[in-house]
Every structure is written in structure tokens, then in C-alpha cells.
Amino acid sequence: MSKELAKAYEPKEVEDRIYDFWMKGKYFHAEVDPKKKPYTIVIPPPNITGQLHLGHAMDETLQDTLIRWRRMQGYSALWLPGTDHASIATEAKIVEAMRKEGITKEEIGREKFLERAWAWKDQYGGRIVEQLKKLGSSCDWDRLRFTMDEGCNKAVNHVFKKLYDKGLIYRGERIINWCPHCKTSISDAEVVFEEKEGSFWHLRYPLSDGSGYIELATTRPETMLGDTAVAVHPDDERYKALVGKTVILPLVNKEIPIIADSYVEQDFGTGVVKITPAHDPNDFEVGLRHNLPVINVMDDGGVINENGGKYAGMPALEARKQIVKDLDEVGFLIKIEPIKHNVGTCYRCGTVVEPRVSTQWFVKMEPLAKPAIDAVKDGDIRFIPERMDKVYYNWMENIKDWCISRQLWWGHQIPAWYCECGETIVSEAVPTVCPKCGGTHLTRDPDTLDTWFSSALWPFSTLGWPDNTEELKYFYPTNTLVTGYDIIFFWVARMIFSGLEHMGEVPFNTVFFHGLIRDAQGRKMSKSLGNGVDPLDVISVYGADALRFTLVTGNSPGNDLRFSEEKVSASRNFANKIWNAARFILMNIKGKDIDCALPKKLYTSDKWILNRFNNVTAAVTENLEKFELGMAVSKLYDFIWDDFCDWYIELAKIRMNGADEESADSARRVLVWTMSNTLKLLHPFMPYITEEIWQTLPHDGEALIVAKWPEYDEALSFPQEAKNLENVMALIRAIRTRRNEMNVPPSKKAHIYIDTAHPAPYEEASEFIARLAYGSKVEIGTGFDVQGAVTAVTDDAKALLPMDDLVDKAAETARLNKELANAQKQLDTVKAKLANEKFTSKAPQNVIDGVKANGEKLEAKIKLILETLESYQ
Template identity: 70%
Template sequence: MRKELEKVYDPKQVEDRTYQFWLDGGYFHAEVNHDKKPFTIVMPPPNITGQLHMGHALDNTLQDILIRWKRMQGFEALWVPGTDHASIATEAKIVEAMRKEGLSKDDLGRDKFLERAWEWKNTYGGRIVDQLKKLGSSCDWERERFTMDEGCSKAVKEVFLKLYDKGLIYRGERIINWCPHCLTSISEAEVEYEEKAGSFWHIRYPIAHGDGYLEVATTRPETMLGDTALAVHPDDERYKDLVGKTVILPLVNKEIPIVADNYVEMDFGTGVVKITPAHDPNDFEVGIRHNLPVVNILTPDAHIEEGWGKYSGMNRAAARKAIVADLEAGGYLVRTEDYTHNVGTCYRCATVVEPRVSKQWFVKMEPLAKPACKAVRDGETKFIPERFDKIYFHWMENIKDWCISRQLWWGHRIPAYYCDDCGELVVAGEAPDTCPKCGSHKLTQDPDTLDTWFSSALWPFSTLGWPDKTPELDYFYPTNVLVTGYDIIFFWVARMMFSGVEQMNEVPFDTVFIHGIVRDAQGRKMSKSLGNGIDPLIIIDEYGADALRFMLATGNSPGNDMRFSEEKVKASRNFANKLWNATRFILMNLSDEITKPELPQELNIEDKWVLSKFNTLAKDVTENLDKYELGIAVQKLYDFIWDIMCDWYIELTKSRIQEGGETAKDAQKVLVTIMTGTLKLLHPFMPFITEEIWQALPNDCESIMVANWPEYKEELNFEAEEQDFERIMAVIKAIRIRRAEMNVPPSKKATVYIETDFGEIFEQCKLFIERLASASHVNIANKQNIEGAVQVITDSARVFIPMDELIDKEKELARLEKEKKICEKDMAMFEGKLQNPGFLAKAPANVVEAEKAKLDKLKERHAKIEESIRAMV
């Protein structure tokens, strides 16, 4: 028995039920199948602390569109889902929960803390997965992975050991980003830059053993305690004679050298910079080049170290205040300027990040970056849009060694062990029993864990079973497309690239599809501080997942940001309702004899027109998806469904359906064929409503998810008939427009005389013109000349409509004259305003422009009224 559709589409009654139907059917699952080509996407793993936001919604909608499309095309389509353990974020959540209980990490100890962490993960870690399901994500949940599951952990340890054995991982003292609150090193990706108001303090450094001083400007006067040099540019004539001499470090009263280095910008400030190797990454590099001492003045929690007199124990802010006061008192402070600059903060706690020299584990990047760059240059991996490869190259070609150690307990622990007796370092997959150097049995594992990005860099192959040689790895790797935002090209895309090339000798994906970010309606980035974030789950609850997905796809252009608009979501919901109502019309008029989509033996011209249009649509949408032009594809679908199928073809079939018999059945068959075909094309974008409608219509498979993707068919190319029928449509549209301009109601019918060289086609379609152009009768001839008639001209015909049959000429002229006078009065008012010097002098520019725009519209309306009067006289 055929399923009936409710009068109104209610996503709440459909979406959860439909998603469970897909899960029960196993439609998301992919297996190694050598009879099919594989198509693989790995999901950028969201943090287990995460909650679905608009960025997730966009990223996963785009992935789902691609995977559903490829599945319907007959590929063995695998979308691997998973989550990231998110070291800092997760540990911060657990520490905060413990703080409320009056507990600290040290109170519990490492083992007990990790027990809590796993409990937290098991309780909350799946939240975002459930939210992704609400969005309609058709991931293979049977293959869901976690960056700290047994398989991924095995892969992490394997890569660490291999890179260490090759000399590409080392331990050493270098400058890193340090969070004084989280008490760990953090990656550049975990630093968020905020524009903050600050100051430039200009300080005198007296020249030792001579007269005068050098003036230095700094935004961080407190770090001067750790200055070990001043630097000038080698070509700066002002300071050439001073290079090699020394200055007195104010307040500390010790001599430090003046060095020449190309790092200094001669045109910035005074052309002299203070060098503090322990607290600035650029200064650190200068220090290495000039063999300068590294003086660390800050404790891990950003207080001044012991040994600095009255400043010892002060936090950064207090020390700055005290040092500036002392500089002023000592006559060293020249002046203070207001200065706005970007300040790095920890993404998790918003604490200002401290550059800090620290002994950490690093990966040598240059040997890994070069082959990864070559792979992109050789076309093994391409960026969509292509311009983003420049960002990739810039970062990879200027790459610094990667700090991979974190002072955290939650994460992959570094597989390194230290002998308690002789200090020997042993890197091993399993804890060694004895020290290879002294034979001691006392070995302690390195307390640090690895940067979260270390494990996610292996994601495309670790999720498929590597380092084991699994059938899935052999079949599904390399993956096909990575869908991600431009903001993590450096931090994740690049790391996956060099990891894939190094470990697998193959790139991890052949395409990187870059999308922009979702901004608010004003074009601002969504953020907690602005309070302008939009919860996708609230939008889904109100409008349905399909409406949100359709809005995110509409207007989407690779690499470009988009604006969220609730009005656009409403428009997408209205589109879904239009599709629903069109289907209900088909079902209400459908013969029980029609059990599957099939075309009648005889096709009318309007049938050939719509089939030809659909045939072109199938080709165009496929080509757009091939080029990742998802926004263009969805716009073409919208235009076809709304304009061609609903507003035209369904209207064209109504008279045939009313007629009954074989004529009605033929129209019904075409309607079902077009609707089911269109649903297939729309399914990747709006999966829920298309599945619900599919189950109600005569169809040819159990789920639209596994239906065959429509392909262009030459036998459905009715180019000549399509052109002919559009001549008819052009005449109907032109008559409608003219009647609307003359305010003629649809109920007022009139004779239509058509002069055309395409008489046969127009005769064939007279009934359409009568019904859709409100014609009482249609007269067609090669030559027509009707006195006192309104004329409408198209490319294929000249149309005459007797004026008297349309309107009462005298009444209409009187109405137009009255409207013209009102328009002229309003024009005079605006012209007077815009010629008033007082108004022009006082009014803001945008107000003046708005008044000019109103006047222009009135002039345009006046011209149209006069044109209408001339046409009637």
C-alpha cells in the first residue's frame, strides 16, 4: 500500500525516524569491495569537549554532500568518523570539575587522574557525535575512531620511534609558546591573537665607557631584566661605529653588547632593538647567531624568578608597573606611547601566552617538509581553490622545528625513559627493564605527553589500521578528499601531508577542498566574546536539518566565507514545503497502476521540454560537484524545482490529469520520473525530506541513499522541442507581465492574437496559452494587425490584445493621471530637499544618498506611468 504524506512537512516527525532507518539498513557502512572503486573521506575529528557549532555544521554538511553523491554514483564510499582527545581542553575540563570538589591533580596522582579522564570521555565524549547525527551525517559509525584508542595509540608510538631512529625527533632547549595558567607548552595552533591596547615604552640604554645612549622602544619592559644585547642593522650608518661596544642595562647595571643583525628593521622605531633570547622567538634566533647567553627571568606561572631583588615573586603585570616606575625615577624612561598590537593568548583559558626557553621534544621539519611540498607541486595533491597552495608553501618553506611535548597527563605519553642512576635516555615502545649503559633497573618514563596534532597528523592512515597492513588500508588509502577550513592549513593539513608522504610513501588525499568560515549576518566572525554564535541544534529544532544544510550549501563558494542568515534558513524551509506540496499533488492524482518511475511511449512537447531540462540539470549538477562548486549545483536544483517543475510543468499537466484516461497516466508517469530523478539530485543536500518523499512515491530501490545517481542520456536530449516550447513560455510570460503592468486581474479574460512564423507549435499549444495567460480565445496567423490593441513582442511572436477587452480605457487613463500627479508631487518634495543648502550641509552623507535613491525611484516610476499613458492614447 502506498505511503501517504501528511498535509504539512514536519521535520521533527521525520528526521530521527529516518536516520534510524538508515542505520538499521547499514547504508552508511563500507567494506573492501574490489568490484567497486573506493571513495574515502576522513572526518576532521572534533574535540571530545566540543559542541556542534556552525563551523562543524558547514564542514560536515559539505562532507556529507560529497559522500552521499559518490555513494549514489556506485563508489564504495567510506566516511571515517572520529573524535580527538584534545589534551589541553579535556584536561582543563577535568581539572575544573575536580577544583569544585576541592581536589587537584597532585591530590589524585597520575593514574587516578587518568581514570577520571577516561570516565569523563566515556560520559561526555560522544556528545558531539550524537549532534552530528542530528545533522544527517552519513558516517560509517561502525568504523568510528578515537585518537587515543588502541589502534591510533599504536600508530603514534610507531611513528615516534621511527622518526627518533632517523634522527628526526630530538630533545633540546628552544623557545616555545608557554601558557602560565595551563602550565604547558602549546602549539601555534592553540594561540589566539587578540588586538589589545598597550604601550610603547622608550628607554635609554647608556653607552658604557663613553657618552650618550641608545634609545629602545619595547612593549614589554619587564623582560629587560633578561636582555643580553642590543641589536642594530649592519647597514645602518647611524650605529656602525657602535657595533661591538657595550651599553649599560638599566636597573640591572651590567654591560651587554651591541650586535649587528639583519633581523633589525632600520625604518621601525629607532632602529635599535633589545635582545631577550629567553622570552622572544626572534630574539632567541639572534642569540644563537651571536652566541648570546639565555637569561630566563620568569617562573612557569609567569612570576619574576628569585635573584632579581624587589621584583622577585612579582607577577608580570606588577613587575612591569614597578620597572616602569623605576626607569622613570632613574631618568631612563624617555616617553610612553599608546600602541595597539596583537597579543597571543591561550585558546583554552585566554591567558596571555609567554614565549619561553624550555627543554622540550621537537621534530626536525625541513627533511619532512620538502617532499610534502614536492607532492603538491607535482600535482599529487591539489587545493580547491588553487590559491590556497600558496599558504601551504609559505608555511612549509619557512617551517620551524615542531615542539611536540606537552606538560599534561591526558594524552599519548612520550615513549622515552631516563635512568635514575646515570641519566641515560632510552626511547622504546615498551618500558625497558634495565639501563643499556649502566645496567640499573631504575628507569622513569618521561612525564610529558605528545601534542594533540601529533596523533591527528596520522589520521588518514591510522584510522585504517596502520601500522598493521590491513585490507582497509590497502583499499581505502590514499583517501580522496579532505574537507576543511583555511584556518588549519598550516596546523593539520600540512602535518597530514608530510606524515603521509613519510610513513606511507603516498600523499594522504588527492584533493584538499577548502571552505571559508560561517560569519554572522553582519559579516563578523562568530565568537563567545561577541555573543553572536548560532547554535545549529536550535536551528535544526526549529526549521529542520535539511533547511540548515540547504542554507549552508546555497551560495557556498570554495575558499570564501559566508554569512549565516535565519531568513535564508526560512527560505530553505519554504523550499522544502514547496517540494512537499508538489509531491502531494502528484500522489493525490496518481493511478495505482503506476508502480515505478517509467516514461510513456508517447511524449507531448511539454514532456520533452521538462525531460530535456532535467537531462541538462543532471549533467550540470554532476559537473558542478566534480568541480566542488556545491553552491552553484544547489542553485540550479532550486531553480529547476521551483520554476520549471513546480511553477510550470505541474501547472501544464493539470488539464491532462483532469481529462483522465491514458493522457492522464502519461502525464503522471512523467511527473513521477521527473520528481524521483530530481529527488536523487537533491538528496545529498536535503537527505531527510528526499528519503521521506522517496518512500511515498513509486520508486526502484529500498532507499534513496542507494539509488543510482542520474546521468545525462542522449535519448532525452530534445533540444529542438525544448526551444520550441520555450517560445510558447516566452509569450505566456510576456502577456502576464503586460497584464500586471496594466493592473488587469487574472479573472479578466481577453482574446489574444498571435503573429508568428511558428504557427504549428503555437497551434499545438493554444490550450496552454489560454489557461496560463488568461486568454478567452487564441487566434494564430502569420500576419496580424489589430487596431487599438496592446502589443507584446517576443523573439518568436508579436501578440495583440484588444484594449477594450482588458480595461475601461477612460477609467484607466484617469487612474494613471491621478497616480502621475501624486508621483510628481513627491518628486518635487525630494528635489526641493536635495537643493536645500542647509539640508546638504547638516545631513550625514548616507542620509543624503538615501534621499537621492528615493528620488531616482520616483523618476523611474514616473517614466513608467507616462509610458503606460502613451500606450493607451
């Protein structure tokens, strides 16, 4: 490691070298250590298809901050990394690559397709891992896992059989969400509802006895091809006499019954609904209650099938247009009512989801959901922020059975085989003989499991389960899950019930939900808006620490964060401030015998900065305990920039340049100690620059990453001395503010009279006051009578500065009169504009408010100028 710091901080020159130093030192690796407490975070595994985006960057930065902090506190801190196979997204990419070659999955077969998929994973799957390293992520890379590796596959098969044997996994025909583009089922949690323009088509269904017709409305007229009934509410007096009769299904020309079911809302529309059991989940349930036929009229690509008569072969939307046209021509279309309604779309590709009856595998959720709800209600799992529990309860208490089978080839193939005799065999190992008939012709279910099925096991499958490994016994349950609030259903809930069911314990104690990253205007980042930001581009310009600091600053649990390049630039400026402070310290200790210990004798300014450091240590630690990372970093920023750099370094300069060598030596040692320990507090947030600087300073230990986290120390508490110096600082600020208001340059020195009932601190700090408040001389006492003096007042003292020392009255009067005339002219323009009725009646309110605000500022400026001119008299 370098023992000197370059003139300027260049992240590109530091980051790779520091990360390599950490890797070689095995500092990220966590071992089972009975002497230490474990602290575990499992990474929300990014998709192998993924490219690091700002959401990932924030998620990993928050996790890395927590894991680095706990590691420094002495925990055996395991941050377990991994990637997700992402069935739908990965298969789509491979199919698209094959399409460009002119081949399909079906042409090459499953085995060859999977060979391509694994090759693709080997080529691209590690890309996001390398990107995470660029961010500074201190994951235990020795334990890197993949959701389809051998260990995870073993766990998946074990769980499937266990739940099947308990009757919690079953295969059946149900309405599922079908994506016509991805050509697979998706779970309820994977359906994203978007508001879209649509229509209500009001239709006539004629009564088959010729006595009239019944009117209903639908948003999906193409599904009428599969209608098997129309329904009314049993208490609806309008239709009681019609229940049991039949109507003629328009265009299809077949009779279907009129049934009564309480599912129908009497007050909605006409109080009549068409029932299509194969294409609507509610209709499916109605169909079960009334034993209705289930007629599927669409294939897996959203095209009308052979059950659609003359419309067979048409895509659904094309069929819709033709059906509406035909209904109109034969007089069955009453009217079309434009509406806006929520339409379910696939969370992966955005295609409108088709509810479709299908034979699939399901997990029975009710028995699993109850203990998972109780775990949060009983406090075994804590949500940060607490309000997220309402979202969780709402979903879990209304949960439906989970459709876990996917019509894909990339993923965990369902461990179920079918014999010609009709027997279903679920087994962890490949069976060779049917236990029922002894047959050997067994066919494996072609479907794969929902990606989230394997992800639900992540906290324990990654630690060796179902084997009872030492790692599992030591690191499980994990401590903290850090994740966005947008995957509470996808992942968080499923891990909770899986952990309870298979481990008998919750998978983690705390879930820390963060918000989403938005642009400076508060908009969600998206390709369509073109407002996305590549974090690697930001790192290449500003450095990883600047990006990390930006992503934590202002971050509060559960709330979205606005991102802008200006914020990153400000974070880089902060990094440069720290760098320059470190170079100043190194320059002043060069050739001196300085270690990292505090001096035996401490002066008032030393006690003040140590007291401030002690307090900020306690505050930052408390904030981290509460997951208030944004507050923690804000307090650190203020301490480093204001207290340490702007005040203590300036005070230390005066002492180090003075004649008292003991005081100078004390200042040097306190500078080193405070900087070294402040770097420890800052390290979890800005790991690269802190490690680089710490290595150049006198220090104990081999690396900052494993240095001991500072703790509040009563021996460093100096409240009275700190208060005394803060009173002095307050007066210095007041004097400087007053001089600034009068445009007095620092070169213009003034005699400073300090009137106070507590003279001792001011007498001790008189040299500081003279230097920092630009005094030619400082006198301290009471009852000063200084004619024509300017005053600066605090709650502990009053400073008087003779006017003649501050300004050339004649020149300053001329300048102020000129400024007064200009301000008055601008104010007259504002008043004229506000008096103009054409302007006030036509201008937008925000423009008028802006003009008024400008007028108020000008009036305040004029008042201040007049007061200053009066003081010159």
C-alpha cells in the first residue's frame, strides 16, 4: 500500500488496487467462529441476464454499509452473494438469439437447448458479479451461489417432494395468468396492473323463447365465444322470472342458461354478466358452483383456437374487432362506452395477461400463510419501516394458491413422472419403476418451477440445507434482509413461509425495505423516458465512493430517492475535502514522531473535537442500529466538513504555527487520531478512499476494513469545555456574518471588544478570535463604550467593532446609495407589474407569486441598505 497521497484523489488509481488488497487479504470471507456472534445478509440475487442498474447499486450499497459496519464491530459478518437463473428472462434471450440464427427450441430439442442455456450462463452470468465488485461490494465471493447450482437443485427437489407428500403441492385444472408472449403461466404476484383506455361493449343476448333479450356489458367481447351461461343476482327482482331460462349466444348460435349467483353485483351495469369459465377467474369459480362446461377458445399465443368457429386463427384483438363488427351488423351491439380500467400485464414483458384455464402445479397457500402472518404479528420478524406490515398482511390474508409450474425449459424441471397406468410419481431421484404397476415407461413432467420457488429457499439452501451443515447451524436464521418494497410479494413473503415450514424458524429477524430510485424530477427511471443512468458510467467519472455516498444521503426506509448528477458531484467534492484534509495532516506530521494515540495533555480545542467525535460516534451507531443510514451519513458529513475541516483544522493550524511546541504536538496527535477514527465511521459508506487514507496515516492493524468500530467513550466526554469553545465559535460566526453583511473584506482588520460575563473561554481563545474573526486586537471585559460601533451578539457575549475600522464611510456610502437606487428601480418595476390588471388576470398564478416574492426580497434589501446608511451617520 502507498504511504503517501497523490496531489488529487483519482478513484481510478485507487479502487481496483484497494479491492485487490481486500480480496487477497480474504477480508470478505466469514467463517464459523464460536468466539464471535454471526451477522448474516443474503443478497437478493440479481438475474444472470442483468446489467447493474441504479436500483441494484442502491440495494447493494445499503447491504454493504451494514455488513462492513458489523464486520468492524467484531461479528463474523457473512454477506452471501448469488445470482438468479431468471427463467422467463433468460429463456427469452436465448430464444431470441436462436431466432436470429433461424432455429427454434422445438427444432433442436430440450437437451441441446439447455446446453446453449448453460453456455450462455457461463458466458454472461458472471457479468453482474464483476459489476458489483466495481461498486465495492464486500460479499463473501468464496460462497457465491446460483439458484440452479447442484445444492439449490437438491433443496428444490427435496421441498417439492416434502410439500407434495403433505398435500400442500397438487396438480389440477385452474384459471391461471397466461402470458401469450412468454407463453407460460405466471403467478398473481407477477401480474402488474396498468391503467389503459378500454371500452364496455353493451350487448343483447336474445332469450331463446323469443320473448325478448337480456342486456349485459363486457370489456372482452372475444371471450363470448366461450360463454357457457349468463348470471344474475338471486335477489334481483328484475330477473328472478328469467332464472332457469336460456339465451341464444350471439354469433355462436347455441343455448346457454341464465343462472343466479351471488357473485353478480346488482348495482353494477345492468346487473347481468356473461360467464366464461375458461377465461376469467371469477367465472371459473361460478362455473364450478353451477357445473358449467369450460370451453377454452384461445391457444397459448393468444390466438383464437378451433373452438372459436369462423374466428379461429385470429389473434385475440383482431378477433375482437371482427366480432364487434359482426355483432353490430346483426343488431346485437347496443353501444360502446369508452372507459379507463386496470389491465393485468406480465411483469417481465408488459404483454396483456390472458386468464386461461390450464392444468398446472400449485402450492396450497392457506396453511403456509397463517404462521407467516403470525411471525410478523408476534414480532419474530420486524419490518422497517413498520407500515410495510399492512401491505404484507393484506396480501397474505387474501392469498390464493400459488401456481408454480412454468411452460419453460430453463429452470428446475418439476420432479414428477407419469406412468402409462395413470400414476404420478414425485421423487427427489429419477425413478425407474412405477410403484403401482411396475411399469418402466415413465415420462417426466416437461414444465419447470417458478423462479421464485427456488429463490424462496435462498436463506437456507445457500447454507447447505437440506444437509445440516455447520454454516447452516451458525449463520441461520439470517439477520437482515435488505430489499425494495416492490418485491414484498415476489420474494419476502415466500421466504418467510418457506423458512418457517422447512426450518421451523423465521429466515431473518429484520426486513429493511428501501424505496425506488427516481430521477431529479421524481419520475421512475425507464427506457421510454430515456432517464436511466448506468452506475458504471457514474463510477467511471466520479468514483464508486461518490456514487455510494449519494445513494445513502437522504435515504430513509421505505421512501423513494431522487438521483441527480449534481448530487454525485457534491459527493465527489466531499471526497476531495477529506483527501485534502488528510494531505494537510500528513504534511504537518512529516518527520515527526507521531503515532495513532492521543496525547497526554489535551487543550480546549482538542477536547471540543473529541467531544464532538464522541457524540457523533454514538449518534451514527444508533442511526445504523435503526437502519437510518441517511441520517447517519448526514451527521458524519456535518462533523467532517464543518467541525473537523472547517473548525478544528483551522484551530490546529494556529497552534502548529505557534511558539508552544507542546500545544502544536498535541494538535498534530489529535488531528491524526480524529482523522483515523473518523475514517472508521465513514468506511462503511465510502470504503475505497477511507482505506487508502487510513493506510497512509499512523495506525494499528493491517486494514481499515477490519479495524475496530469506534464506541462512545466517557473519557472523551468534555461537555463544559466543548460548550465554552462553541460559545467562542458562535461569536466568531456572528462577527464574520456582520462583516459579510457590510461587505468588509477579510484583509480589513478591526479592533474587537468582547463584552461577556464569562471572560475565561474568550481570553483563552483570543488568538483564535483574532485570526478567524479578522481582528487587529481583541479586548475582553464588560461595559465597553465604543462610539459608532457595529455589534455582533450571541446568547453569551457581544462583540463591538469600531465603524471606522471596518469601512471607508464616504466610499461605502456612495456604493450603498447606488445599490439603493438600483434596488428601488427594480421594486418600482415589480409594483407596476402587479398593478397591471392585464398581467394579474392573464399570468399563471405561479408567475404572479414569483413576482410578489421578488418584490418582498427587494423590500428587505432596501430596508437593510437604509439601516446600514443610518448607522454611518
